Amino acid sequence: MTSPDSSPAPSPDGSAADGPPSLHGPEFAADPEGVYRLLRAHGPIAPVELSPGVPGMLVTDYDVALEILRDQVKFPxxxxxxxxxxxxxxxxxxxMAYRPTCNLTDDPLRSRLREAVTDTLDQVDLNALRTFVERSADHLIDQMGPLGEADLRTEYALVLPLLVFNELCGCPAELGERMVAAVREVLKWENSEEANMTLGLAVLELMALKRENPGQDMTTWLMDHPARLTDEEVAHQIVMLVGAGSELVQNLIVNTLRLLLSDERFGGELSGGSLSVEDALDEVLWTDPPLANFGVSYPVEPLDFHGVRLPADQPVVISFAAANNDPATRAEDRAGNRAHLSWGVGPHACPAQGQARIIATIAIEKLLDGLPDMRLATPVEELTWRPGFIQRALSSLPVRFPPLPAQAPPAGPDAVAEPRSDEPETPADEAPAPEAPARWWRRLANWWGGDAD
Known part of the structure; x- marks a missing residue:
């Protein structure tokens, strides 16, 4: 039996350590697999430091991760x-804090929230979604094309999910940009408390807008669902969807483009190779999933589990990245194999994985078609990863390509508005949120900030 107190895990450099390995900072971001390899030597679950002074237990074994993800009783x-x-x-x-969302709660609340989210996602017209992603991608490619170079993260993968989110949630461009910017600040872990409040207030503003002007969008559908979600519950489901629909989809797109542009198995795709974008997406979901470590649970009492002592009320974090690449279960050829854990498994599996995959696939295919001679502008080994144990995210993805002729700006109903905070575009049938928020809005803002009872 091992425990965090009696048998500390090795440090990232392989030597014994007084404390557990750190999952924060640039060292972990640069070589997470090195840390996972050392942790596997410690057992299927090992102690780590999630943030300065914040201990946790990281699961690196595929079968153990499956068992935990499926067990809501021992691992709430x-x-x-x-x-x-x-x-x-x-x-x-x-x-990591508690939110009343379908991925951070337990039954019976989880089932009720999950029903509302899945029913809302089921109302999304997938054909309309595909069309909108295609049109938005074409718009962004037309902007980048004449320049001959671009950062695919900031100029493409970051913007495209935002445009899609605004469309699906009936969100004015400026407000959507504010929400996604706050999500990015939270995930930077700098001023995250302030960014969390900014995010909450922006979501409440969207809800106030939709209360005054309901539409055929996910915000309205959540607010009107027969499960009768409270205002707090609606706000938190939107936050969950914003985070997954912007930051994680962005990372999935960028990580897959990196693979396509650097790995000779996939590089042929740019000129008619044998492996498809779908194969590349599956490879990334196995090897570099955008949500690298999460699925956090908190045992309510100490557990002896697979030879490891798990403390009560300490985070047990699933390493999707490490478990997917567990040497005990890894197969040489995984083309078409989608048994990875990157969307989660069991009652908390991602409810929007189908929509996310559609967005990522179309975004990548349109880019490869629009810029077929694209090449990395920086050697792949010199690309840098953003710190943080939760996401696997590049800082940038610079590319070069032969410049394309400039395109005339689109006009008419098919034009795609850019998400610019200095030029907000509010649909004519949507009145702006009132300057003085209604009583429910103020109460909910106070609740979000922790000031309410």
Whole structure:
């Protein structure tokens, strides 16, 4: 039997350490697989430091991860007991703290929230979604094409999911940009408490707008669902969808483009090779999933589990990246194999994985078609990864390509508005949120900030 106290895990350089390995900082971001390899030597679950002074247990074994993800009884998702001992300025708190969402709660609340989210997603017209992604991608490619160079992260993969989110949620461009910018700040873990409040207030503003002017969009459908979600519950489901629909889809697109542009098995795709974009997406979901470590649970009492002592009320984090690449289960040829854990498994599996895959696939295919002679502008080994244990995210993806002729700006109903904060575009049938928020809006803002009872 091992425990965090009796048998500390090795440090990232392979030597014994007084404390567990760190999952924060640039060293981990540069070589997470090196840390996972050392942790596997410690057992299927090993102690780590999630943030300065914040311990946790990381699951690196595929079969053990499956067992935990499927067991809501021993491994509940409610973080409230844990977060009582975490200082409010802790940078991971806004990400890991309890929210009444279908991925961070337990039954019976989980089932009720999950029903509302899945029913809402089921109302999305997938053909209309494909058309909108294609049109938005063409618009962005037309902007980049004449320049002959671009950062595919900031100029393409970051913008495209935002445009799609605005469309699906009935969100004015400026407000959507504010929300996604706040998500990015939270995931940077710098000023994350302030960014969390900014995100919350922006979501509440969207809800106020939709309350005054309902439409055929996910925000309205959530607010009107027969499950009768409270205002707080609606707000948090939107936050969940914003995070998954912007940051994680962005990372999936960027990580897959990196693979296509650097790996000779896939590089032929740019000129009619044998492996498809779908194969590349599956490879990334196995090897570099955009959500690298999450699926956090909090045992309510100490557990002896697979030879490891798990403390009560301490985070047990699933390493999707490490478990997917567990040497005990890894196959040489995984083309077409989608048994990875990157969308989650069991009752908390991602409800929007179908929509996310559609967005990523179309975004990549349109880019490869529009810029067929694209090449990396920086050697792949010199690309840098953003710090943080939760996401696997490049800082940039610079490319060069032969410049394309400039395109005339689109006009008419098919034009795609850019998400510019200095030139907000509010649909004519949507009145702006009132300057003085209604009582429910103020109450909900106070609740989000922790000031309400």
């Amino acid at each position: 998702r409610d973080a409230r007991r844990w977060q009582q001992g975490i200082p409010p300025e802790c940078p991971v708190l806004p990400i």
